[in-house]
Amino acid sequence: xxxxxxxxxxxxxxxxxxxxxxxxxxxxxxxxxxxxxxxxxxxxxxxxxxxxxxxxxxxxxxxxxxxxxxxxxxxxxxxxxxxxxxxxxxxxxxxxxxxxxxxxxxxxxxxxxxxxxxxxxxxxxxxxxxxxxxxxxxxxxxxxxxxxxxxxxxxxxxxxxxxxxxxxxxxxxxxxxxxxxxxxxxxxxxxxxxxxxxxxxxxxxxxxxxxxxxxxxxxxxxxxxxxxxxxxxxxxxxxxxxxxxxxxxxxxxxxxxxxxxxxxxxxxxxxxxxxxxxxxxxxxxxxxxxxxxxxxxxxxxxxx
Amino acid sequence: xxxxxxxxxxxxxxxxxxxxxxxxxxxxxxxxxxxxxxxxxxxxxxxxxxxxxxxxxxxxxxxxxxxxxxxxxxxxxxxxxxx
Numbered sequence: 001x002x003x004x005x006x007x008x009x010x011x012x013x014x015x016x017x018x019x020x021x022x023x024x025x026x027x028x029x030x031x032x033x034x035x036x037x038x039x040x041x042x043x044x045x046x047x048x049x050x051x052x053x054x055x056x057x058x059x060x061x062x063x064x065x066x067x068x069x070x071x072x073x074x075x076x077x078x079x080x081x082x083x084x085x086x087x088x089x090x091x092x093x094x095x096x097x098x099x100x101x102x103x104x105x106x107x108x109x110x111x112x113x114x115x116x117x118x119x120x121x122x123x124x125x126x127x128x129x130x131x132x133x134x135x136x137x138x139x140x141x142x143x144x145x146x147x148x149x150x151x152x153x154x155x156x157x158x159x160x161x162x163x164x165x166x167x168x169x170x171x172x173x174x175x176x177x178x179x180x181x182x183x184x185x186x187x188x189x190x191x192x193x194x195x196x197x198x199x200x201x202x203x204x205x206x207x208x209x210x211x212x213x214x215x216x217x218x219x220x221x222x223x224x225x226x227x228x229x230x231x232x233x234x235x236x237x238x239x240x241x242x243x244x245x246x247x248x249x250x251x252x253x254x255x256x257x258x259x260x261x262x263x264x265x266x267x268x269x270x271x272x273x274x275x276x277x278x279x280x281x282x283x284x285x286x287x288x289x290x291x292x293x294x295x296x297x298x299x300x301x302x303x304x
Numbered sequence: 305x306x307x308x309x310x311x312x313x314x315x316x317x318x319x320x321x322x323x324x325x326x327x328x329x330x331x332x333x334x335x336x337x338x339x340x341x342x343x344x345x346x347x348x349x350x351x352x353x354x355x356x357x358x359x360x361x362x363x364x365x366x367x368x369x370x371x372x373x374x375x376x377x378x379x380x381x382x383x384x385x386x387x
Binding site: 001002003004005006007008009010011012013095096103 | 330333335337366367368369370371372373374375376377378379380381382
Protein backbone atom coordinates (compact mmCIF):
# COMPACT_ATOMS: atom_id res chain seq x y z
CA UNK A 1 0.00 0.00 0.00
CA UNK A 2 1.26 3.43 -0.89
CA UNK A 3 0.04 6.67 0.56
CA UNK A 4 1.25 10.07 -0.50
CA UNK A 5 0.41 13.65 0.22
CA UNK A 6 1.61 16.58 -1.85
CA UNK A 7 1.41 20.24 -1.05
CA UNK A 8 2.19 22.49 -3.95
CA UNK A 9 2.04 26.06 -5.06
CA UNK A 10 2.39 27.09 -8.68
CA UNK A 11 2.53 30.73 -9.71
CA UNK A 12 2.96 32.50 -13.01
CA UNK A 13 1.86 35.64 -14.75
CA UNK A 14 -0.99 35.60 -17.18
CA UNK A 15 -1.50 34.90 -20.81
CA UNK A 16 -0.67 32.03 -22.99
CA UNK A 17 1.51 32.11 -26.04
CA UNK A 18 -1.25 32.27 -28.62
CA UNK A 19 -2.86 35.40 -29.94
CA UNK A 20 -6.44 36.33 -29.37
CA UNK A 21 -9.11 35.43 -31.87
CA UNK A 22 -12.18 36.98 -30.34
CA UNK A 23 -14.83 38.62 -32.48
CA UNK A 24 -14.10 42.18 -31.45
CA UNK A 25 -14.99 44.93 -33.84
CA UNK A 26 -12.43 47.19 -35.43
CA UNK A 27 -13.67 50.13 -33.42
CA UNK A 28 -13.33 48.24 -30.21
CA UNK A 29 -9.87 47.17 -31.08
CA UNK A 30 -8.77 50.60 -32.16
CA UNK A 31 -10.51 52.81 -29.60
CA UNK A 32 -12.44 51.26 -26.85
CA UNK A 33 -10.21 48.41 -26.03
CA UNK A 34 -7.75 50.40 -24.02
CA UNK A 35 -9.16 53.90 -23.77
CA UNK A 36 -11.82 52.91 -21.30
CA UNK A 37 -10.57 49.52 -20.44
CA UNK A 38 -7.95 48.49 -18.04
CA UNK A 39 -4.44 49.70 -18.01
CA UNK A 40 -5.34 53.03 -19.36
CA UNK A 41 -2.14 55.02 -18.89
CA UNK A 42 -4.01 57.61 -16.90
CA UNK A 43 -5.28 55.05 -14.47
CA UNK A 44 -2.70 55.84 -11.89
CA UNK A 45 -2.84 59.61 -12.19
CA UNK A 46 -5.39 62.37 -12.31
CA UNK A 47 -7.36 63.19 -15.39
CA UNK A 48 -5.50 66.31 -16.39
CA UNK A 49 -2.08 65.06 -15.44
CA UNK A 50 0.80 65.99 -17.61
CA UNK A 51 2.94 63.10 -16.59
CA UNK A 52 1.76 59.71 -15.68
CA UNK A 53 3.48 56.62 -14.50
CA UNK A 54 3.30 53.57 -16.69
CA UNK A 55 5.06 50.64 -15.18
CA UNK A 56 7.45 52.94 -13.39
CA UNK A 57 8.23 54.96 -16.50
CA UNK A 58 7.23 58.61 -16.74
CA UNK A 59 5.28 59.16 -19.91
CA UNK A 60 4.02 62.57 -21.00
CA UNK A 61 0.32 62.77 -21.69
CA UNK A 62 -1.83 65.52 -23.09
CA UNK A 63 -5.56 65.29 -22.49
CA UNK A 64 -7.19 68.59 -23.39
CA UNK A 65 -10.52 67.16 -24.44
CA UNK A 66 -12.41 64.15 -25.57
CA UNK A 67 -13.58 64.23 -29.08
CA UNK A 68 -14.66 61.06 -30.72
CA UNK A 69 -17.74 59.41 -32.05
CA UNK A 70 -19.50 57.72 -29.13
CA UNK A 71 -21.08 55.14 -31.37
CA UNK A 72 -17.66 53.79 -32.09
CA UNK A 73 -17.17 52.96 -28.47
CA UNK A 74 -20.14 50.76 -27.86
CA UNK A 75 -19.40 47.15 -27.48
CA UNK A 76 -21.50 44.28 -28.65
CA UNK A 77 -20.39 42.03 -25.87
CA UNK A 78 -19.88 39.38 -28.47
CA UNK A 79 -16.82 37.96 -26.88
CA UNK A 80 -16.96 34.40 -25.75
CA UNK A 81 -17.24 33.77 -22.03
CA UNK A 82 -13.73 33.80 -20.79
CA UNK A 83 -12.14 31.12 -18.76
CA UNK A 84 -8.57 30.92 -17.74
CA UNK A 85 -6.10 30.95 -19.22
CA UNK A 86 -7.00 34.11 -21.05
CA UNK A 87 -4.83 35.36 -23.77
CA UNK A 88 -4.06 38.88 -22.69
CA UNK A 89 -2.99 40.29 -19.37
CA UNK A 90 -5.44 42.63 -17.75
CA UNK A 91 -2.91 45.41 -17.45
CA UNK A 92 -0.70 45.62 -20.46
CA UNK A 93 1.81 47.84 -18.73
CA UNK A 94 1.84 46.04 -15.42
CA UNK A 95 1.09 42.45 -16.18
CA UNK A 96 4.27 41.24 -14.56
CA UNK A 97 2.80 42.11 -11.20
CA UNK A 98 -0.91 42.55 -11.69
CA UNK A 99 -1.53 39.25 -13.42
CA UNK A 100 0.83 37.21 -11.34
CA UNK A 101 -1.21 34.59 -9.59
CA UNK A 102 -1.77 30.92 -9.12
CA UNK A 103 -1.27 28.80 -12.16
CA UNK A 104 -4.35 27.30 -13.76
CA UNK A 105 -3.30 23.79 -12.86
CA UNK A 106 -2.48 24.59 -9.27
CA UNK A 107 -3.95 22.24 -6.67
CA UNK A 108 -2.67 23.02 -3.24
CA UNK A 109 -3.42 19.72 -1.57
CA UNK A 110 -3.43 16.29 -3.10
CA UNK A 111 -3.49 12.93 -1.41
CA UNK A 112 -3.38 9.51 -3.04
CA UNK A 113 -3.63 6.07 -1.52
CA UNK A 114 -3.28 2.98 -3.63
CA UNK A 115 -3.31 -0.57 -2.46
CA UNK A 116 -3.40 -4.16 -3.56
CA UNK A 117 -4.58 -6.88 -1.24
CA UNK A 118 -4.31 -10.56 -1.90
CA UNK A 119 -7.10 -12.06 0.15
CA UNK A 120 -5.66 -14.72 2.46
CA UNK A 121 -6.39 -18.29 1.57
CA UNK A 122 -9.86 -19.31 2.70
CA UNK A 123 -8.84 -22.91 2.32
CA UNK A 124 -6.17 -22.50 4.95
CA UNK A 125 -8.26 -20.30 7.19
CA UNK A 126 -11.57 -22.07 7.31
CA UNK A 127 -11.12 -25.11 5.15
CA UNK A 128 -13.12 -23.76 2.23
CA UNK A 129 -12.84 -25.43 -1.18
CA UNK A 130 -9.72 -24.53 -3.11
CA UNK A 131 -11.54 -22.80 -5.96
CA UNK A 132 -12.65 -20.10 -3.51
CA UNK A 133 -9.09 -18.82 -3.11
CA UNK A 134 -7.11 -16.38 -5.26
CA UNK A 135 -9.10 -13.23 -4.75
CA UNK A 136 -7.45 -9.88 -5.10
CA UNK A 137 -8.75 -6.41 -4.19
CA UNK A 138 -7.09 -3.21 -5.29
CA UNK A 139 -7.90 0.45 -5.56
CA UNK A 140 -6.79 4.01 -5.79
CA UNK A 141 -8.23 6.77 -3.64
CA UNK A 142 -7.57 10.36 -4.63
CA UNK A 143 -8.53 13.56 -2.84
CA UNK A 144 -7.50 16.91 -4.22
CA UNK A 145 -8.34 20.51 -3.48
CA UNK A 146 -10.02 22.58 -6.15
CA UNK A 147 -8.34 24.40 -8.95
CA UNK A 148 -8.23 28.16 -9.26
CA UNK A 149 -10.33 30.33 -11.50
CA UNK A 150 -10.85 33.99 -12.26
CA UNK A 151 -14.15 35.86 -12.14
CA UNK A 152 -14.53 38.10 -15.14
CA UNK A 153 -16.85 41.07 -15.27
CA UNK A 154 -16.39 42.40 -18.73
CA UNK A 155 -16.19 43.39 -21.32
CA UNK A 156 -16.52 47.09 -20.84
CA UNK A 157 -15.71 48.86 -24.03
CA UNK A 158 -14.20 45.74 -25.39
CA UNK A 159 -11.98 45.01 -22.44
CA UNK A 160 -12.33 41.30 -22.26
CA UNK A 161 -10.14 40.51 -19.33
CA UNK A 162 -11.81 42.85 -16.89
CA UNK A 163 -12.15 41.23 -13.51
CA UNK A 164 -14.85 41.61 -10.92
CA UNK A 165 -14.77 43.80 -7.86
CA UNK A 166 -14.75 41.93 -4.59
CA UNK A 167 -16.24 43.58 -1.52
CA UNK A 168 -15.69 40.74 0.93
CA UNK A 169 -15.31 37.03 1.20
CA UNK A 170 -16.62 35.07 -1.76
CA UNK A 171 -17.78 31.55 -0.98
CA UNK A 172 -17.48 28.79 -3.52
CA UNK A 173 -19.41 25.57 -3.00
CA UNK A 174 -20.23 22.36 -4.85
CA UNK A 175 -23.75 23.48 -5.64
CA UNK A 176 -24.12 23.11 -9.41
CA UNK A 177 -26.92 25.67 -9.51
CA UNK A 178 -25.01 28.38 -7.74
CA UNK A 179 -21.50 27.50 -6.81
CA UNK A 180 -20.30 31.05 -6.38
CA UNK A 181 -21.87 33.38 -3.86
CA UNK A 182 -22.64 36.72 -5.43
CA UNK A 183 -23.08 38.53 -2.14
CA UNK A 184 -19.76 40.31 -2.25
CA UNK A 185 -19.34 40.63 -5.98
CA UNK A 186 -19.67 43.85 -7.88
CA UNK A 187 -19.35 44.63 -11.53
CA UNK A 188 -16.39 46.85 -12.11
CA UNK A 189 -18.68 49.21 -13.98
CA UNK A 190 -20.71 49.74 -10.81
CA UNK A 191 -17.83 50.92 -8.74
CA UNK A 192 -17.57 54.58 -7.90
CA UNK A 193 -14.32 54.86 -9.76
CA UNK A 194 -16.01 53.91 -13.00
CA UNK A 195 -19.27 55.80 -12.77
CA UNK A 196 -19.67 58.45 -15.41
CA UNK A 197 -19.17 61.89 -13.87
CA UNK A 198 -20.95 63.94 -16.51
CA UNK A 199 -23.92 62.06 -17.87
CA UNK A 200 -25.06 64.94 -20.02
CA UNK A 201 -21.70 66.06 -21.22
CA UNK A 202 -21.70 66.63 -24.97
CA UNK A 203 -18.27 65.16 -25.23
CA UNK A 204 -18.87 62.23 -23.03
CA UNK A 205 -21.86 59.99 -23.25
CA UNK A 206 -22.59 58.84 -19.79
CA UNK A 207 -23.36 55.22 -19.58
CA UNK A 208 -21.78 52.26 -18.01
CA UNK A 209 -19.83 51.48 -21.10
CA UNK A 210 -17.96 54.71 -20.69
CA UNK A 211 -16.52 55.16 -17.25
CA UNK A 212 -14.50 58.15 -16.25
CA UNK A 213 -11.96 58.92 -18.95
CA UNK A 214 -8.57 58.07 -17.70
CA UNK A 215 -9.88 55.73 -15.07
CA UNK A 216 -9.19 52.11 -15.49
CA UNK A 217 -11.91 49.80 -14.29
CA UNK A 218 -10.14 46.52 -14.06
CA UNK A 219 -11.78 45.27 -10.87
CA UNK A 220 -9.89 44.59 -7.72
CA UNK A 221 -9.93 40.80 -7.70
CA UNK A 222 -6.88 38.88 -8.62
CA UNK A 223 -6.20 36.46 -11.37
CA UNK A 224 -7.05 32.92 -10.28
CA UNK A 225 -8.00 34.24 -6.86
CA UNK A 226 -10.84 31.77 -6.37
CA UNK A 227 -10.82 28.04 -5.85
CA UNK A 228 -13.25 25.64 -7.47
CA UNK A 229 -14.83 22.43 -6.18
CA UNK A 230 -12.60 19.78 -4.70
CA UNK A 231 -12.09 16.36 -6.20
CA UNK A 232 -12.54 13.07 -4.41
CA UNK A 233 -12.50 9.79 -6.25
CA UNK A 234 -12.25 6.09 -5.48
CA UNK A 235 -11.35 3.48 -8.06
CA UNK A 236 -11.74 -0.12 -7.05
CA UNK A 237 -11.10 -3.48 -8.64
CA UNK A 238 -11.76 -7.06 -7.63
CA UNK A 239 -10.49 -10.10 -9.45
CA UNK A 240 -10.63 -13.85 -9.10
CA UNK A 241 -8.20 -16.35 -10.53
CA UNK A 242 -9.16 -19.84 -11.63
CA UNK A 243 -6.40 -22.32 -12.17
CA UNK A 244 -7.22 -24.54 -15.09
CA UNK A 245 -6.43 -28.09 -15.91
CA UNK A 246 -2.83 -27.64 -16.82
CA UNK A 247 0.10 -26.11 -15.09
CA UNK A 248 0.40 -22.37 -15.70
CA UNK A 249 -2.96 -21.96 -17.39
CA UNK A 250 -5.21 -19.55 -15.64
CA UNK A 251 -8.48 -17.72 -16.17
CA UNK A 252 -8.91 -14.33 -14.49
CA UNK A 253 -12.24 -12.60 -14.01
CA UNK A 254 -11.87 -8.96 -13.14
CA UNK A 255 -14.36 -6.20 -12.34
CA UNK A 256 -13.25 -2.59 -12.15
CA UNK A 257 -15.17 0.34 -10.73
CA UNK A 258 -14.18 3.87 -11.60
CA UNK A 259 -15.62 6.51 -9.32
CA UNK A 260 -16.98 3.74 -7.16
CA UNK A 261 -19.25 5.95 -5.07
CA UNK A 262 -20.48 7.92 -8.06
CA UNK A 263 -19.43 11.19 -6.51
CA UNK A 264 -20.16 14.29 -8.54
CA UNK A 265 -16.73 15.78 -9.10
CA UNK A 266 -17.51 19.07 -10.72
CA UNK A 267 -15.29 21.15 -12.88
CA UNK A 268 -15.00 24.85 -12.17
CA UNK A 269 -18.20 26.89 -12.40
CA UNK A 270 -18.93 29.43 -15.08
CA UNK A 271 -17.03 32.43 -13.85
CA UNK A 272 -18.09 35.14 -16.24
CA UNK A 273 -20.07 37.43 -13.97
CA UNK A 274 -21.19 39.54 -16.88
CA UNK A 275 -20.93 39.08 -20.61
CA UNK A 276 -21.50 42.72 -21.44
CA UNK A 277 -20.01 44.50 -18.45
CA UNK A 278 -23.40 45.81 -17.28
CA UNK A 279 -25.82 42.99 -16.62
CA UNK A 280 -25.22 39.91 -14.55
CA UNK A 281 -24.80 36.71 -16.50
CA UNK A 282 -27.68 34.36 -15.53
CA UNK A 283 -25.37 31.38 -15.94
CA UNK A 284 -22.82 32.77 -13.57
CA UNK A 285 -21.84 30.31 -10.89
CA UNK A 286 -23.53 27.36 -12.54
CA UNK A 287 -21.61 24.19 -13.07
CA UNK A 288 -22.33 22.42 -16.30
CA UNK A 289 -19.60 19.87 -16.50
CA UNK A 290 -18.11 17.22 -14.31
CA UNK A 291 -15.68 14.38 -14.28
CA UNK A 292 -16.93 10.96 -15.27
CA UNK A 293 -19.63 9.27 -13.19
CA UNK A 294 -19.31 5.69 -12.02
CA UNK A 295 -18.13 3.32 -14.69
CA UNK A 296 -17.97 -0.44 -14.38
CA UNK A 297 -15.74 -2.53 -16.55
CA UNK A 298 -15.64 -6.30 -16.81
CA UNK A 299 -12.72 -8.28 -18.11
CA UNK A 300 -11.80 -11.89 -18.64
CA UNK A 301 -8.20 -12.86 -19.23
CA UNK A 302 -6.78 -16.22 -20.14
CA UNK A 303 -3.10 -16.75 -19.53
CA UNK A 304 -1.01 -19.71 -20.50
CA UNK B 305 15.23 24.94 -13.89
CA UNK B 306 14.04 21.91 -12.01
CA UNK B 307 15.05 20.99 -8.52
CA UNK B 308 14.22 17.98 -6.45
CA UNK B 309 15.43 16.41 -3.26
CA UNK B 310 14.09 13.68 -1.06
CA UNK B 311 15.02 11.62 1.93
CA UNK B 312 13.80 8.09 2.41
CA UNK B 313 13.80 6.26 5.69
CA UNK B 314 12.84 2.70 6.43
CA UNK B 315 10.74 2.36 9.56
CA UNK B 316 10.83 -1.20 10.73
CA UNK B 317 10.44 -4.13 8.35
CA UNK B 318 7.23 -3.13 6.63
CA UNK B 319 7.14 0.64 6.51
CA UNK B 320 9.03 3.15 4.43
CA UNK B 321 8.64 6.91 4.54
CA UNK B 322 9.90 9.50 2.11
CA UNK B 323 9.89 13.27 2.40
CA UNK B 324 10.83 15.42 -0.52
CA UNK B 325 10.72 18.68 -2.38
CA UNK B 326 10.18 19.34 -6.06
CA UNK B 327 10.56 22.76 -7.58
CA UNK B 328 10.50 24.25 -11.04
CA UNK B 329 11.37 27.78 -12.07
CA UNK B 330 10.58 29.21 -15.48
CA UNK B 331 12.02 32.45 -16.76
CA UNK B 332 11.71 34.41 -19.98
CA UNK B 333 8.50 32.65 -20.90
CA UNK B 334 6.41 33.91 -23.80
CA UNK B 335 3.58 36.28 -22.93
CA UNK B 336 1.47 38.62 -25.02
CA UNK B 337 0.76 42.22 -24.20
CA UNK B 338 -0.36 45.37 -25.92
CA UNK B 339 2.75 47.27 -26.81
CA UNK B 340 0.89 50.27 -28.19
CA UNK B 341 -1.16 51.13 -25.13
CA UNK B 342 0.59 54.48 -24.70
CA UNK B 343 -0.11 55.66 -28.22
CA UNK B 344 -3.70 54.52 -28.03
CA UNK B 345 -4.22 56.86 -25.17
CA UNK B 346 -3.22 59.79 -27.33
CA UNK B 347 -6.63 59.51 -28.93
CA UNK B 348 -7.76 61.72 -26.11
CA UNK B 349 -6.08 64.75 -27.56
CA UNK B 350 -8.62 64.94 -30.29
CA UNK B 351 -6.15 65.56 -33.04
CA UNK B 352 -5.42 62.00 -33.91
CA UNK B 353 -7.87 60.03 -35.94
CA UNK B 354 -9.87 57.42 -34.21
CA UNK B 355 -8.23 54.71 -36.21
CA UNK B 356 -4.73 56.06 -36.06
CA UNK B 357 -3.53 53.83 -33.31
CA UNK B 358 -4.21 50.19 -32.88
CA UNK B 359 -3.25 47.75 -30.23
CA UNK B 360 -0.03 46.05 -31.09
CA UNK B 361 -0.15 42.63 -29.58
CA UNK B 362 3.39 41.66 -28.96
CA UNK B 363 4.88 38.47 -27.76
CA UNK B 364 7.63 39.06 -25.28
CA UNK B 365 9.79 36.88 -23.12
CA UNK B 366 8.85 38.55 -19.86
CA UNK B 367 6.80 35.75 -18.40
CA UNK B 368 7.91 33.74 -15.46
CA UNK B 369 6.63 30.88 -13.38
CA UNK B 370 7.48 29.05 -10.24
CA UNK B 371 6.37 25.76 -8.78
CA UNK B 372 7.13 24.52 -5.32
CA UNK B 373 5.86 21.34 -3.78
CA UNK B 374 6.59 19.20 -0.81
CA UNK B 375 5.52 15.62 -0.52
CA UNK B 376 5.26 12.89 2.04
CA UNK B 377 5.03 9.31 0.88
CA UNK B 378 4.48 6.25 3.00
CA UNK B 379 4.75 2.74 1.71
CA UNK B 380 3.43 -0.13 3.78
CA UNK B 381 3.99 -3.80 3.08
CA UNK B 382 2.02 -6.60 4.58
CA UNK B 383 2.11 -10.30 3.85
CA UNK B 384 4.15 -11.75 1.01
CA UNK B 385 2.61 -9.87 -1.88
CA UNK B 386 2.32 -6.12 -1.92
CA UNK B 387 2.06 -3.20 -4.25
